[in-house]
Every structure is written in C-alpha cells, then in structure tokens.
Amino acid sequence: MLRPYRSVLYIPGSKERALEKARDLAVDAIIFDLEDAVAPDEKAAARATLARFLAEVDYGPRARIVRINGFDTEWGRADAAAFADHPGVDAILVPKVNGPADLDAVAAVTGEMPLWAMMETALGMLNAAAIAAHPRLEGMVMGTNDLAKELGSRFRADRMPLMTGLGLCLLAAKASGRVIVDGVYNAFKDEAGLAAECAQGRDMGFDGKTLIHPAQVEITNEAFAPSEAEVDLARRQIEAFNAAQAQGQGVAVLDGRIVENLHVVTAQAVLAKMEAIRAQAMTAERIAVGAE
Template structure:
C-alpha cells in the first residue's frame, strides 16, 4: 500500500438506481463516491441498477473523485453478480457490507480476481456488527487488497439495541476497537453516517468527534454534509503552520548536532515530526483537489 495520503475526508453514498444522482455526483466536491447497489436499491431494481452503476464506474467521468461500488452483502441473491459486474467495471474499490470475518474478505478477493478485477481495485470492508468489532484486526489484515474499513454505525446500533444519542456513547467501544484495528494494520478507516440531514449542528459535532478520535474521514448521505465534512477533516491552517515549524526546528537541531528541540515551548520528538509530515502531506493532497 502506498504511503502517500489520499484525501478521503468526505465519502458520499449515491443511490445506484437514480440516474440523475449518478450524474449529479460528477459535480459534487466529495473526495470519494460510493455508488450503492445495497440499501438504496429496491429488490426489483437491483439488476438494472447494477448495469447503470457499472457503466458509471467504468466511464471515467468523475474526475479526481475516488469511485467505489457497494455490492449487496454476502449471502444475498445479488452478491455474486454484483461482484462480477464490479470486477469488469474496474472501480477504485468494491465496498462490501456485513463483513464479519477474514474468510469473507478472502472470498471476495478470490471472486474479484476470478472475474478479472484489475489490481488497482481495492476492497473496502464495512464492519457493522459486534462480531466484526471483535474480529476487526483480523478482517483488516486479511488481504493486501483491503485498504479501507468503513463503519456501519446504523447496523451496529441496531445489533446493540442501542439508541442514536449525541456523543454516541453506546457506540464508542466498537468505534474504538475498529480504530485500533485500522491503525494496527495500516488501513484507512471511515466513520459512519449521520442520519438527520437537517441537523447541521449535530452533524458538525459528530464529525469533529470522529476527527478527534482519529478517523480519516466520514461517510455521508446528503450533499449538504460535504462542506462541513471537508472543512473539519482538512488540516487547519494553524496545524499546517505549526507542522512546518516543527520540521524546520528539528532539521536545524539535527544539522547542529543538538539533541533537544523545542517548538512553542514544547519538547519535540521523532513522533511529533512524523505527525507533522503527515499533516503537511495531507494538506498538500487536499490543496491539489
């Protein structure tokens, strides 16, 4: 996997059965798209949506946006056909819901390769059950083709019999376990969706919480959520400037053989320099959008 950061601040679900939505997505300021064949598509529209989404993903008309396809879950009547169509379309990634074990990841990988998926087509695994939380590290490390974990917080709340409340206290254990798994295996991890599209203040509060916890970005269900999400997950100018000071001070101290470095009155170690370089790389990648 590349060490270069790819912005995934905002990852927007788009209904695969809605041709107008797929067209509109070409103009939206989102870092990535999930063209959906699962929850947003009725059973009798699955086949038609599959062809429409595959054509959209293969068309190359989404510019810098990372384009992924969410297939129907393993065990459903549509899963195998979805995987074959996605493999032929060759999107940036295939998003797989209800991943509960490493075996599921390996089965998806085998199916994609058998159908001729290009090497660049990654697997994004949705983890959304208690079983998945306990096995998150094994799931994340099951394949080099798996690059991203996606939190399915609605399903997790359902499985826990939990309520959606400000601060997400009932979900914090699962969110933290998944974050640990992602960082232990070097994977990207995306926070779950916020359901009330009219509650701007609540959305911003939850998005900020996710960023502070360590998520790389957030999945979204409405274009109106894009601006605050992109803003919150982009490095703040103050953080960029401090990162530059940290790197400059460390490099100067190293060249002079000094072992003690301070910036803004605080001791600086290698870990701070590594984080500063990550922040600058992400800021440059975002600026490139």
C-alpha cells in the same frame, strides 16, 4: 500520493440523476450503493445502470467505490463479477463483514480488485483486527446505524454506546495501515450536530466520514482537513527540529514545548495530507474546466 478520504458520499446506484450530479460534488470519494439504497426489484437494473455510468462518466480524482450486495443474497455474486475488472471502479465495498472469510469469498470473484469492509456487526467488531489484516483490504467503513440496531443501543449525541466498536475498528485499521472512515450522521439538516460528530471522529483518528446528503460535504471537508494553524505549527516544528539537529541536538523546543522525532513524523503527515487535498482540488478544477 496520499489520497484524502475526508468526505465519502453514498449515491444510490439506481438513481441516474444522482449519478450524474455526483461528478460535480466536492467529495473525496463516492460509494455507489447497490445494497441498502436499492429496492429488491431494482437490483439487476441498478447494476447495469451503474456499470454504464462508471464506464462513461469521468468522476475525476474522486475514489470510486461500489458497495455490492452480500453473498448471502441472490445479487451479491453477480454484483462482484460485474465490477471485478471494471475500469471505472477503484474498490469493492463488502457489506456486513463478520470475519476474513467474508472477504475471501468476494476476493475469489474479484481477483486483484481492492476491497473495503463495512464494519457494522457485533461479530465484525470482535474480529476487526483479523479483518483489517486481510491482504486484499484497503479500507474500512463504519456502519453505525446497523451496529446500533444490532446492539439495541439508544441514540446519544456523544455516541458512548458505540465507542467500543468504533475504537476496536480504529485500532485495527491503524495497526494494519488501512483507511477508515466514520459512520453517517442521519440528521442531514442539523449542521451543528454534524460538525460536532465530525470533530469527534477526527479527534479519534478517523480519516473522514461517510455522508448521506450533498449538504453535508462542506462541513465534513473542513473538519477533516488540517486547519491553517495546524499547517503552520507543522512547518515550524519541522524547521525547529531540523535546526536543532544541525546543532547536534536530539530534540528542539518550540513555543515552550519539546519537539521530538515523533512530532516531526506527525507534522510531515499533516503537510502531506494538506498537499494531497490541494492537488485533488486542482485536478477536479482542471477536469471541470475541460468539460465546459
């Protein structure tokens, strides 16, 4: 079944309280972070703590992704080896991917474990298509803060300075059938700003958004889920097209608009996403009830 990635929350791998609380959050995926969120002198301890939590704690239907340190650091290879065959891990997130060779190096350690790529460098933007086509890659995460830093761009609410990079990565992900989630919104108390940026990312075609605080979950989940109106339209488009085909017609007309096969494919994707969201919510509820 299709897995939703509306909300993807970063959790520091060194914070036991945060790791404990994460299992009750209504997020679709968790990035357990061993890189930016962990101080250098805590790296080894965080790795051990995270390995223990992922072995002992049931995070339900949420995707469990571990962001390791880069292989240009003293911790990267040990991180990759520690989670390569870990039963509580769904994927390894590789930071600052500049090209396919960065994924090759990690894949040599992690074997069949799916990989995700942090897209946060100018070179990574230029090599997005090759990165997305890597056989071990499952998803891409926009690292907009690091990208803005490297570009030397100024903050703008419309994110115009980042649009070239966002667009290149989005095109690459869609061309290779990869999941792609948008970057974080830093002002976690600014609900209106978050909602606006979620709407922008959703309209561009991102599958979801990375988050830095649990307070951002509800707004993000709502933004990246099909609305009731979209679900209703999808159902009616499919019904109208099927009725037209039964009458030997190649297209249908609904609400004064043409409905072709491509619209039906989109409608089916909307319904599949909604069903996946509902199924995930039901699974999480059953697990929560069983834990009580």
